[in-house]
Amino acid sequence: MGLQTNTMTQSPLVCLRELNKEYGNFTAVDHINLDIRKGEFLTFLGSSGSGKSTTLSMIAGFETPTSGEILLNDTSLINIPSHKRGIGMVFQHYSLFPHMSVRDNIGFPLDIRKVEKGERDKKVDEILNLVQLGAFADRRPSMLSGGQKQRVAIARALVYEPEILLMDEPLGALDKKLREDLQDELRLLHKRLGITIVYVTHDQDEAMRLSERIAIFKEGGIVGLGTGKDLYRKPPNAFVASFLGNSNFLKVNVTGPTSAQLDKHHIILDDLHEMPINQQALLMIRPENLQVLTHQQAENEVLLDGFNQISGTVNESVFLGESLTCSITTPSGHQLISKNIATEQPDLEPGSTVFIRWNSKHSSLYSKWEQSDINKNASQ
Amino acid sequence: MFMAFSIKKWRVGMLLLPILVFLCSFFIIPLVGLLLHSITDPKFGMQNFAQLLATTTYAKVLYNTFLVSILVTSISLLLGFPLAWCITLVPKGWGRILLNIILLSMWTSLLARTYSWLVLLQSSGVINKILMALGIIDQPIEMVHNMTGVIIGMSYIMIPFIVLPLQACMSAIDPMVLQAASICGASAKTIFFRVFLPLCKPGLFSGGLMVFVMSLGYYITPALLGGVNDMMLPEFIIEQVQNFLNWGMASASAVVLVIITMAMFYVYLKVQTDSPVSSNTGA
Numbered sequence: 001m002g003l004q005t006n007t008m009t010q011s012p013l014v015c016l017r018e019l020n021k022e023y024g025n026f027t028a029v030d031h032i033n034l035d036i037r038k039g040e041f042l043t044f045l046g047s048s049g050s051g052k053s054t055t056l057s058m059i060a061g062f063e064t065p066t067s068g069e070i071l072l073n074d075t076s077l078i079n080i081p082s083h084k085r086g087i088g089m090v091f092q093h094y095s096l097f098p099h100m101s102v103r104d105n106i107g108f109p110l111d112i113r114k115v116e117k118g119e120r121d122k123k124v125d126e127i128l129n130l131v132q133l134g135a136f137a138d139r140r141p142s143m144l145s146g147g148q149k150q151r152v153a154i155a156r157a158l159v160y161e162p163e164i165l166l167m168d169e170p171l172g173a174l175d176k177k178l179r180e181d182l183q184d185e186l187r188l189l190h191k192r193l194g195i196t197i198v199y200v201t202h203d204q205d206e207a208m209r210l211s212e213r214i215a216i217f218k219e220g221g222i223v224g225l226g227t228g229k230d231l232y233r234k235p236p237n238a239f240v241a242s243f244l245g246n247s248n249f250l251k252v253n254v255t256g257p258t259s260a261q262l263d264k265h266h267i268i269l270d271d272l273h274e275m276p277i278n279q280q281a282l283l284m285i286r287p288e289n290l291q292v293l294t295h296q297q298a299e300n301e302v303l304l305d306g307f308n309q310i311s312g313t314v315n316e317s318v319f320l321g322e323s324l325t326c327s328i329t330t331p332s333g334h335q336l337i338s339k340n341i342a343t344e345q346p347d348l349e350p351g352s353t354v355f356i357r358w359n360s361k362h363s364s365l366y367s368k369w370e371q372s373d374i375n376k377n378a379s380q
Numbered sequence: 381m382f383m384a385f386s387i388k389k390w391r392v393g394m395l396l397l398p399i400l401v402f403l404c405s406f407f408i409i410p411l412v413g414l415l416l417h418s419i420t421d422p423k424f425g426m427q428n429f430a431q432l433l434a435t436t437t438y439a440k441v442l443y444n445t446f447l448v449s450i451l452v453t454s455i456s457l458l459l460g461f462p463l464a465w466c467i468t469l470v471p472k473g474w475g476r477i478l479l480n481i482i483l484l485s486m487w488t489s490l491l492a493r494t495y496s497w498l499v500l501l502q503s504s505g506v507i508n509k510i511l512m513a514l515g516i517i518d519q520p521i522e523m524v525h526n527m528t529g530v531i532i533g534m535s536y537i538m539i540p541f542i543v544l545p546l547q548a549c550m551s552a553i554d555p556m557v558l559q560a561a562s563i564c565g566a567s568a569k570t571i572f573f574r575v576f577l578p579l580c581k582p583g584l585f586s587g588g589l590m591v592f593v594m595s596l597g598y599y600i601t602p603a604l605l606g607g608v609n610d611m612m613l614p615e616f617i618i619e620q621v622q623n624f625l626n627w628g629m630a631s632a633s634a635v636v637l638v639i640i641t642m643a644m645f646y647v648y649l650k651v652q653t654d655s656p657v658s659s660n661t662g663a
Contacts, residue, residue: 060559061562061563062562082563083563083564083565083566085560085563086565088563091560093556093559095554095559097560097561098579099575099581107567108566109564112564112565112566112570113565153560156560156564160564160565166563210402
């Protein structure tokens with residue numbers, strides 16, 4: 001953590017300024033601004049077509065921005081061709097040179113830079129050990145498994161010590177178990193080398209697991225930027241809330257700085273919002289922040305300060321081993337999903353009346369939202 | 381148990397019979413016949429080959445055949461490579477149109493195409509007339525009934541045989557591999573020579589070999605566009621058969637052609653052991 005706070009004070013390594021990319025009438029990347037800090041692991045997260053890969057391609061130099069600026073150490077990259085940018089990149093389908101051995105694949109960037117033979121071999125051997133592929137040095141890529149190929153690709157991108165490593169869904173083609181192993185390896189590698197990594201993925205678990213910061217892309221723009229924890233706990237908007245994890249959305253009327261009306265219930269809000277009074281707003285609560293209590297429990301346990309309580313009817317409860325999810329309908333017809341650690345939870349019969357409590361600190365409030373943001377969650 | 385197994389094996393083996401009969405009757409028997417002709421006609425012995433190697437005409441014919449084949453292969457590779465590249469690079473619809481144009485020229489009668497070259501290249505032909513009208517030359521250039529004509533005509537005919545395998549090979553190359561080379565620091569020139577060209581090698585080899593072998597045995601174009609002094613092996617064979625009725629000699633020179641071709645193919649298999657393109661999809 002000490003290192004991280006240190007790097008935060010430094011000037012950013014890469015700056016994207018009003019970066020824009022249009023294909024005819026279609027805007028792939030819409031005037032984004034972003035600072036990439038030195039040494040951080042930043043992930044571009046978004047569904048396909050959200051502009052995350054296009055942004056990465058522009059940093060790599062494979063795509064030319066329609067307008068805007070890319071700065072690396074305060075120097076513009078716009079007119080520098082990709083082979084002179086000194087950036088490392090790992091591709092989704094490995095993109096190894098099929099006609100070269102593993103050793104020559106990794107040595108290729110050094111050969112281009114005319115590194116002296118002895119030093120080249122030494123560096124290649126070092127990096128082969130780092131990615132644990134020493135035994136495969138003389139094989140052709142076609143004789144390697146997917147995970148091994150991707151390790152070669154990572155080695156090839158790291159061998160010339162670039163300042164920044166771009167990774168475009170590098171684990172997308174691998175199966176789940178291997179992907180998780182490589183995620184752990186990658187996180188350790190990042191800690192060990194201190195290199196700046198920009199990672200593109202559509203997998204939110206992967207983004208959470210790997211990155212220090214996540215930039216969430218939607219329709220060519222960045223709609224959320226921050227640590228995984230912050231984005232999950234206090235999503236800046238309804239889209240981020242529904243995109244990251246599961247969420248419950250309730251329409252409320254704001255009645256005061258910390259109060260609102262949900263159907264006939266008076267509820268307490270977190271005081272962090274800046275909502276005008278007497279307006280409809282969207283309240284978001286994560287399923288794991290909803291406590292479900294039976295009638296009995298609700299009578300026995302006092303409602304704590306800052307907590308809200310509403311009633312509902314159980315539709316269905318599903319035991320998932322470590323957790324129990326429960327779908328509940330409020331009297332006014334709102335659908336809610338709760339998720340709790342299963343050991344603490346009594347059995348909830350369908351049709352029984354329950355009480356739902358949540359801490360107002362765990363709720364977020366949005367004044368603007370699109371129906372698609374909320375529906376996306378329902379369809380998942 | 382053993383009996384049952386061997387019967388089953390035999391039955392499976394039987395399935396190969398039709399193709400074996402086909403191969404024997406249409407390829408092996410004629411080849412053996414050719415070989416027999418060359419050593420038995422007019423009497424048993426190697427006299428046909430001895431005579432063949434003793435004649436200077438034959439040495440000249442062999443030299444011509446190889447020279448023309450090498451030049452035609454080189455020229456069609458040089459012209460076919462950019463063409464195949466072009467077809468691979470242009471947007472899909474255009475690539476298909478270009479490919480169809482090439483195929484169309486292949487499907488047009490060989491005779492018609494060869495005579496067209498005759499019309500274009502002859503002393504009073506279109507090309508000479510244009511060059512003279514432009515004042516570039518005073519005298520018509522001799523472009524037919526010599527080796528120049530043969531090489532021009534044959535290169536034109538052979539280009540599709542280079543383009544088709546080469547284009548298939550190029551379109552199998554993952555463009556991301558080239559991008560990867562670029563981000564590794566390779567300039568366009570380096571990418572071309574260190575990555576793209578090596579990946580085209582199988583296409584270049586198979587196309588080149590096919591054209592070379594076809595050129596060795598090509599008859600119509602050299603016969604129409606070539607001159608009497610630059611006779612090639614197929615013309616020599618025809619001459620032996622039609623003018624001298626010397627079947628033994630014709631067979632012997634055909635056998636030499638077959639042996640050379642087989643030697644070429646052997647070298648090809650030795651040099652081109654693996655196919656990088658087949659491993660390209662996974663890497």
